[in-house]
Amino acid sequence: MRLADYLDKDLLISNIQATEKGAVLAELIAPVSEKIPNLDADKALKVLLEREYLGTTGIGDGIAIPHGKLEDLDEIVLVVGRSPGGVDFEALDFKLCTIFFLVLAPEKVAGMHLRILAHISRLLKEESFRRQFLEAGDKEQLWDLLART
Template identity: 70%
Template sequence: MKLGEYLDKTMILPELTASTKEEVLAELVAPVIAACPQLDAESVVNVLRERESLGTTGIGDGIAIPHGKLDNLDRIILVAGRSTGGVDFEALDFKLCTIFFLVLAPEQVAGMHLRILAQISRLLKDPEFRSSFLSAPDADVLWHLLNNA
């Protein structure tokens, strides 16, 4: 399985402007709403907030993987974002997060949802991959990196 199968180039945000967890969630959701107008931004952010209330998705090493399931989604959607300044995402290691992956899945595909989360986690455990992600000069290079991952 390759992440590129679930990631559209328009869902790559090479420089997040958000400075808070709430703003990051909203910024990550924005391209999803543009691509899927049947979704309501506030409802999607609420699903993500509910998941965050169970425990942070800031997993450490500068990485956060907010995720959730939606009734009215027909496919898995990934959004990749980067914040060069870092954002306090209440990560388990208390460090600022710079790498963000948003995973939204239809309610009925839990197995694939979990496999994608595991694939993202495996990729991001590799310090070389993280370094390449953080140093990519633009969305095109990020797309190439993620499409081949």
């Protein structure tokens, strides 16, 4: 499996502006609703917030992997974001999150959804990858790094 198969340059945010959890999720969803016009952004946000209510997706080491399933999606959508200043995402280690991988999946593809989440988790366990991700100068450099994964 290659993460690059699920990436789209238009769904990469190299400098998240939001400073609180709900606003970060809304900012991550915004380019998806532009790319997929029939996506109900409010519904997607609600699904993500409900998932966060069950337990944070801030897994530690500055990483958050918010995810949810939507019935009106035809394929898995991955949005990648970076917050240079960090956001309090109620992470398990209480540290600010700077790396965000948002995964939205159709309700009917649970297996692939889990495989992608596992792949992202493995990738982000590598300290060298996290460092390169945070040090990438602009959107192009960040895209080049992600396209190789």
